[in-house]
Amino acid sequence: MTTTTTTPPSRSKGRLLDWKLLIGIAAVGALATLSLLTGVYDVFGADDGGEMFAITRIPRTIALILAGAAMAMSGLVMQLxxxxxxVEPTxxxxxxxxxxxxxxxMILVPGASIGTRMFGAVLAAFAGTMVFFLLLRRVTLRSSLIVPIIGIMLGAVxxxxxxxxxxxxxMLQNLGVWFAGSFTSVLRGQYELLWIVALVAAVVFAVADRLTVAGLGEEVSTNVGLDYNRIILLGTGLIAVATGVVTVVVGNLPFLGLIVPNVVSMFRGDDLRGNLPWVCLLGIGTVMVCDLIGRTVIMxxxxxxxxxxxxxxxxxFILLLLRQRRRG
Known part of the structure; x- marks a missing residue:
């Protein structure tokens, strides 16, 4: 593993639920309401507007919330x-x-259900993340910038x-559609598997202290009686599940797990348990804003x-690289 400069955790002191977080929740709620009201189809004037609202608008908004929280949270855990x-899934x-x-x-089982496809994606994501961690253990790194370069090269292969x-x-066209990262095709009956990431978020919050200790390194973890390898496997599994589910249902959401945790840590330090609600909220808000722009810019x-x-x-990403360079 390689280390990089971190913000002192003391800056994240305070209650988990405060007035600032409540304001953030209200802001995300306003964006969710705007998402429900945005679209080409007139759900209020058409005869079947109520049905279309339930089939398309509500599932899309819920998918935005779950996918944004999942990918931001995955980036936070992976960086830790x-x-x-x-580093982050992309x-x-x-x-x-x-x-x-x-x-x-899809090649082996052309008529596979969405659950089967999700299982294959999660399994491959877990294997790939473990390969990445094994590479980090066996390569001597003199700079933290080498880590994402290795990951990007591995992803390119x-x-x-x-x-x-x-x-x-x-199936090249299908591959392009899967990686488009669009919520256009999210409908009722096709997004429900995303609720799995809510369970993943709950597990991350429950084991936040152990993940934080594991982030200090194998030696520190062992000294406090923590099974380092088991926690790494658990964290990798959680990342794989969240990434696999989002990839199957929505597609690729690049850099979300990179932007959000870094912005939050600049203001709140590196406390996983305290930062998790903020990371989820900012991830949701970022995806919603980008989705609203995408739906209105060429409507x-x-x-x-x-x-x-x-x-x-x-x-x-470029700004973060320049900031790291100034720090030496």
């Missing part, structure tokens, strides 16, 4: 376990591994394999959320 500010190859697992299931398989099986057409997140995330 690797002790590196620049900079470590986890998303690409999930896509490869999804593609493999996996993506190339996925593209080759898609070309050979005439009645839509711009994929992944496109807007990619532009914003790339800019923030």
């Amino acid at each position: 376990l690797t002790q590196n500010r620049f 900079t470590t190859g986890t998303t690409e591994w999930a896509g490869l697992g999804l593609l493999t299931v 996996v993506s190339a394999v996925s593209t080759f398989l898609a070309l050979q099986t005439d 009645p057409f839509e711009v994929p959320v992944s496109l807007i997140l990619g532009v914003v995330g790339a800019a923030v």
Whole structure:
């Protein structure tokens, strides 16, 4: 593992639920209401408006909430376990591994249910994340910037394999749709598996203290009686489940897990338990804002959320690199 400069945890002292968090919840609630009211179809004037509202608007808004929280939370846990500010599922190859697992299931079982596809994506994401962690243990790193470079290179190799398989099986178009990162196709009956990430968030909150200790390194964890390898496996499994589910239902949401935890830690330090609600709220708000922009900028057409997140995330990533460089 490699280490990088962290913000002192003392800055995150205070109650978990305070007036600032309540304001954040209210702001996210306002964005959710705006999401429910935004769209080309007139759900208030049409005869079947109420039915369309229940089939499309409500599922889409719930999916925005769950997917945003899941990917932001995954980035927070991954950064903590690797002790590196620049890692998250899309900079470590986890998303690409999930896509490869999804593609493999579709090739082997063409009529696979969404649950089967999700299982394949989660399994591949777990395997890929473990490969990334094993690489970090066996490579001597002199700079924290090398970590995301290794992850991006690994993801590029996996993506190339996925593209080759898609070309050979005439599924390249499907692969492009899966990685578009759009909420356009989210309907009632197709998004319910995303509720799994709510359970993942609950587990992360329950074991937050252990994950925090594991983030200090194997030696410190062992000294306080913590099974370091078991906690790493648990954290990897939680990341894999969240990433796999979001990839199957929504697609790729780049840089979300990179932007949100870094912004939160700048203001609140590195306390996982205290930061988790803020990370989830900011992740939800970021995805909702990007989705609202995508739905309105060229209405009645839509711009994929992944496109807007990619532009914003790339800019923030560069700023973080420059900030790290100034710190030496």
